Amino acid sequence: MTKDQIKSTLALTLEDHQLSRSEREALFQVFEPLRDAVEPLELRRLAFEVARDALRDSSDGGILAWLEALCKVLDRLEPKTEVRVAEAYFSPQDECWRRIVHLLDGARQHVDICVFTITDDRLSEAIVAAHRRGVAVRVLTDNEKAEDEGSDIDRLHQAGVPLRTDRSLHHMHHKFALFDNRLLLNGSYNWTRGAALYNEENFAVTDERRLISAYIKAFEQLWNRLS
Known part of the structure; x- marks a missing residue:
């Protein structure tokens, strides 16, 4: 506008x-x-x-x-200085993948996912479900990990989810996601079964506007660069 x-x-x-x-x-x-x-x-x-x-x-x-x-x-449009959502999650246990599924299921407008690797079918199913109900989902991931055995990237591609991968000699190693530009998830947690079952991992979820704005900008820059 x-x-x-x-x-x-x-x-x-x-x-x-x-x-x-x-x-x-x-x-x-x-x-x-x-x-x-x-x-x-x-x-x-x-x-x-x-x-x-x-x-x-x-x-x-x-x-x-x-x-x-x-x-x-x-x-009413002014950024809220009060942080109402400040959550921390740790693996190995079920709370990490369950929280991600809950965030995906609750998204109404758009979800931007920037994750090194995705192999957990439970998360992939929730991504596809969000896409099919009309949520604008975009996924950025690492090109090498997309080719790994067990990677769900091809499955997401076949479902029509917009995807972009880096094509550099180095890794796209981020692990963050934005939900309706209102909540940010960020941490060490890869979206894999190994992270859920075995690895010592973590992520935080927040509605802090300054952080969200910074990650929106980072995602858009990377998405455009990999077009």
């Missing part, structure tokens, strides 16, 4: 110089998916531009009331 499109959307809600409850909720639904691409501060700046343009043609106090109501909508 371009800045001009954002301003046009805002201007439409200003035509009657008020912002109804339904308009407030509609704007939140429009802007909420954009908050990783457009900072709330930039949205505020555009809103003030729209209000300033309107005030040139009218001194109606309703414009300021509209702006005040809109700022309350934008307040």
Whole structure:
């Protein structure tokens, strides 16, 4: 969504110089998916531009009331400093793979997975299930590990899951995933049966916005580089 499109959307809600409850909720639904691409501060700046343009043609106090109501909508988009999710998981035991399956099952919009190797069929089944119910799933993995016996990468490819692998002499050794850009999973845990049954591994799950933003950027850069 371009800045001009954002301003046009805002201007439409200003035509009657008020912002109804339904308009407030509609704007939140429009802007909420954009908050990783457009900072709330930039949205505020555009809103003030729209209000300033309107005030040139009218001194109606309703414009300021509209702006005040809109700022309350934008307040809801501000990154939360309070971390509500801060979880740690350890293997060997079942809690790691079960938590990953739960996160995959709970995803509603998109899942980005950047993992060195995937051989645990339970996790692959959950990835395919998310893809089939319309979640935008993307998987980045290591090219050498994708060829290993027991790798589920070909299975994911056959199911239509978008995949990219590195083609360098070195390894794509990350082990992180993003769920609806709201939760980040990151740690040493490979998505394998060995990690679940035998290895001393760990990962953390958090909703800390600064970390999530950094990993979104890292994933996008790697995804684009491997296109």
